[in-house]
Amino acid sequence: xxxxxxxxxxxxxxxxxxxxxxxxxxxxxxxxxxxxxxxxxxxxxxxxxxxxxxxxxxxxxxxxxxxxxxxxxxxxxxxxxxxxxxxxxxxxxxxxxxxxxxxxxxxxxxxxxxxxxxxxxxxxxxxxxxxxxxxxxxxxxxxxxxxxxxxxxxxxxxxxxxxxxxxxxxxxxxxxxxxxxxxxxxxxxxxxxxxxxxxxxxxxxxxxxxxxxxxxxxxxxxxxxxxxxxxxxxxxxxxxxxxxxxxxxxxxxxxxxxxxxxxxxxxxxxxxxxxxxxxxxxxxxxxxxxxxxxxxxxxxxxxxxxxxxxxxxxxxxxxxxxxxxxxxxxxxxxxxxxxxxxxxxxxx
Amino acid sequence: xxxxxxxxxxxxxxxxxxxxxxxxxxxxxxxxxxxxxxxxxxxxxxxxxxxxxxxxxxxxxxxxxxxxxxxxxxxxxxxxxxxxxxxxxxxxxxxxxxxxxxxxxxxxxxxxxxxxxxxxxxxxxxxxxxxxxxxxxxxxxxxxxxxxxxxxxxxxxxxxxxxxxxxxxxxxxxxxxxxxxxxxxxxxxxxxxxxxxxxxxxxxxxxxxxxxxxxxxxxxxxxxxxxxxxxxxxxxxxxxxxxxxxxxxxxxxxxxxxxxxxxxxxxxxxxxxxxxxxxxxxxxxxxxxxxxxxxxxxxxxxxxxxxxxxxxxxxxxxxxxxxxxxxxxxxxxxxxxxxxxxxxxxxxxxxxxxxxxxxxxxxxxxxxxxxxxxxxxxxxxxxxxxxxxxxxxxx
Numbered sequence: 001x002x003x004x005x006x007x008x009x010x011x012x013x014x015x016x017x018x019x020x021x022x023x024x025x026x027x028x029x030x031x032x033x034x035x036x037x038x039x040x041x042x043x044x045x046x047x048x049x050x051x052x053x054x055x056x057x058x059x060x061x062x063x064x065x066x067x068x069x070x071x072x073x074x075x076x077x078x079x080x081x082x083x084x085x086x087x088x089x090x091x092x093x094x095x096x097x098x099x100x101x102x103x104x105x106x107x108x109x110x111x112x113x114x115x116x117x118x119x120x121x122x123x124x125x126x127x128x129x130x131x132x133x134x135x136x137x138x139x140x141x142x143x144x145x146x147x148x149x150x151x152x153x154x155x156x157x158x159x160x161x162x163x164x165x166x167x168x169x170x171x172x173x174x175x176x177x178x179x180x181x182x183x184x185x186x187x188x189x190x191x192x193x194x195x196x197x198x199x200x201x202x203x204x205x206x207x208x209x210x211x212x213x214x215x216x217x218x219x220x221x222x223x224x225x226x227x228x229x230x231x232x233x234x235x236x237x238x239x240x241x242x243x244x245x246x247x248x249x250x251x252x253x254x255x256x257x258x259x260x261x262x263x264x265x266x267x268x269x270x271x272x273x274x275x276x277x278x279x280x281x282x283x284x285x286x287x288x289x290x291x292x293x294x295x296x297x298x299x300x301x302x303x304x305x306x307x308x309x310x311x312x313x314x315x316x317x318x319x320x321x322x323x324x325x326x327x328x329x330x331x332x333x334x335x336x337x338x339x340x341x342x343x344x345x346x347x348x
Numbered sequence: 349x350x351x352x353x354x355x356x357x358x359x360x361x362x363x364x365x366x367x368x369x370x371x372x373x374x375x376x377x378x379x380x381x382x383x384x385x386x387x388x389x390x391x392x393x394x395x396x397x398x399x400x401x402x403x404x405x406x407x408x409x410x411x412x413x414x415x416x417x418x419x420x421x422x423x424x425x426x427x428x429x430x431x432x433x434x435x436x437x438x439x440x441x442x443x444x445x446x447x448x449x450x451x452x453x454x455x456x457x458x459x460x461x462x463x464x465x466x467x468x469x470x471x472x473x474x475x476x477x478x479x480x481x482x483x484x485x486x487x488x489x490x491x492x493x494x495x496x497x498x499x500x501x502x503x504x505x506x507x508x509x510x511x512x513x514x515x516x517x518x519x520x521x522x523x524x525x526x527x528x529x530x531x532x533x534x535x536x537x538x539x540x541x542x543x544x545x546x547x548x549x550x551x552x553x554x555x556x557x558x559x560x561x562x563x564x565x566x567x568x569x570x571x572x573x574x575x576x577x578x579x580x581x582x583x584x585x586x587x588x589x590x591x592x593x594x595x596x597x598x599x600x601x602x603x604x605x606x607x608x609x610x611x612x613x614x615x616x617x618x619x620x621x622x623x624x625x626x627x628x629x630x631x632x633x634x635x636x637x638x639x640x641x642x643x644x645x646x647x648x649x650x651x652x653x654x655x656x657x658x659x660x661x662x663x664x665x666x667x668x669x670x671x672x673x674x675x676x677x678x679x680x681x682x683x684x685x686x687x688x689x690x691x692x693x694x695x696x697x698x699x700x701x702x703x704x705x706x707x708x709x710x711x712x713x714x715x716x717x718x719x720x721x722x723x724x725x726x727x728x729x730x731x732x733x734x735x736x737x738x739x740x741x742x743x
Contacts, residue, residue, distance in 0.1 A: 072695075099695050102695065102696050102697055102699070103695065106698075106699050123698075125698075195572070195574060195575055195578075196585075198586065203671060203692045203693065204421060207696075219424055219427075221420070225584065225672050225674060225681070227586065227587075227588055227671065227672055227682060228673075230671075230692045237495055238494075238495075238587075241495060241498075242502065242587055245587075
């Protein structure tokens with residue numbers, strides 16, 4: 001840029017300023033080439049700062065597709081929540097990929113999703129991997145509870161089982177204190193299904209399998225002749241077809257062709273069927289929490305669709321969907337705590 | 349009269365045609381090479397996923413550990429996982445063994461009968477039926493086996509076992525009876541159509557064995573065969589067992605074995621069998637001494653391909669076997685195969701972990717096995733084709 005050109009430019013700029021009514025006091029040197037560049041840079045900077053704010057404003061609106069990757073136990077629940085969300089905000093859709101709990105941490109760590117439904121808590125190593133990748137821990141929200149029912153064929157007259165009896169039926173090493181193994185129906189004092197007890201359960205490496213080992217077998221090991229099925233529905237179908245069978249499955253998978261066996265307290269003799277009250281009071285131990293893991297940067301609000309979804313999940317409406325599908329909803333105090341957690345973000 | 353040659357195409361069109369030929373050849377070659385590369389890539393991919401188990405710094409499984417008899421990958425806190433793959437390998441082989449035990453006699457028998465004795469009219473009906481059997485998805489077969497067949501066999505165990513004994517015996521009896529028939533009737537009941545006129549007889553036998561079995565069970569086994577087996581031999585009966593898997597998977601394997609064996613048998617030059625019969629051999633002798641030995645490599649490769657399918661089959665084992673990681677020979681107990689384990693556990697395994705890589709090791713083992721078996725079968729078959737060509741040229 002030559003000297004004269006710069007002069008012309010400066011004069012033109014001064015004219016403009018005067019026209020805009022923000023004249024500089026007379027005698028002050030008009031801004032030179034460098035100054036103008038600075039001004040332009042400043043404007044660009046302001047624009048650059050404003051732009052994300054614009055985008056932020058756009059994503060605060062509840063619009064778009066919400067992705068979630070994870071547990072298949074939670075799949076039905078997630079889909080119903082997704083439908084309810086679309087009813088509230090017609091422009092949002094939930095896209096769910098239900099390929100097992102282990103897929104949730106992977107997807108969260110890789111950043112392909114912000115929501116990871118899981119039917120077990122994240123392991124230490126998964127949590128550590130997430131923190132190492134993102135610099136902050138994932139936000140863990142408990143969104144529902146799931147109770148496992150011990151089931152038998154619908155014609156089986158068995159009334160109840162104590163935990164020790166359940167352990168004696170299913171485990172190799174009887175850690176819950178039973179004296180001897182129970183492998184025949186006659187040992188339970190029953191006349192009608194005769195012969196050996198046929199055992200059905202979930203596969204190794206499923207959350208259900210681990211849960212029963214932990215709370216039902218007192219950490220013991222399953223017998224080798226437990227038929228392992230790849231899903232709760234398959235367990236229910238197998239038990240429904242065999243009068244001499246016993247198994248366990250999630251409450252939400254039960255059908256009228258199987259009967260739920262309540263837990264009998266070894267000392268008081270009280271019966272505790274699986275259900276919201278017994279799960280919350282702890283009288284029915286075969287229960288677990290279901291989680292939603294959220295990738296949320298501390299100090300930043302969540303994008304609109306995610307926030308709306310999580311608020312819906314933790315709202316009374318979301319929890320009534322939980323009940324509808326046969327899961328156990330959160331007690332009120334816990335629900336409030338989860339809402340707090342959602343508002344505050346993860347603890348460092 | 350000699351037809352005049354067609355006019356030579358104009359140079360331009362000829363150039364275009366040559367281009368099209370080249371292009372087509374190129375595409376076909378690329379397709380062929382692509383398939384080979386894809387197969388190799390699968391092997392390499394599996395090997396790469398498995399390699400860190402043994403080579404990397406994080407190698408956490410010893411070679412010895414894989415040979416223990418317990419598979420317990422998921423663990424509670426404070427417990428050491430057990431990664432013994434022996435029960436899985438055992439389960440795979442056991443399932444394949446029982447399936448082949450059921451499938452080979454039926455499939456080879458059907459192939460021999462339809463290739464050598466069956467009238468073409470009937471054969472043209474039989475082949476599409478068997479092809480339809482092959483097209484049946486494994487899930488459907490597994491579903492029927494696990495949820496319909498298994499409970500039924502459990503309720504009618506004595507009847508089912510009686511059926512398994514009585515049907516082959518009944519067929520032999522029918523064969524014997526046929527030779528005593530008067531010649532006129534014998535001509536009406538041609539052996540080629542035996543598949544049809546044996547049906548009522550077999551149905552009668554089946555009904556009889558199911559109807560009589562409760563009485564027999566009460567008489568011989570004290571009313572409860574399962575209890576008797578348990579008390580007498582200590583045999584535990586599981587509803588989903590190797591027998592059911594064998595039946596269902598045999599059903600899935602039969603069409604493949606049949607098709608290849610039938611091909612091999614019809615490929616034997618007719619002059620061989622005819623020559624033998626002209627020299628005074630009976631039908632049985634010409635079959636057993638001449639035709640079968642000539643087709644033996646083809647029959648062998650058919651069985652190998654059937655074995656490959658039985659080892660790799662997933663859904664049927666998954667749904668009908670109960671997936672119990674037992675190591676018993678008993679056909680009345682379940683097993684857990686490698687392919688079913690992969691299908692069940694891969695979604696739950698933590699990617700990159702030991703469990704995950706071990707599942708890939710199982711996949712690699714399956715891949716290697718089917719690859720070897722199929723290659724062997726193909727080599728044997730190509731040798732057979734050369735032999736036929738020689739025989740055909742000599743006659």
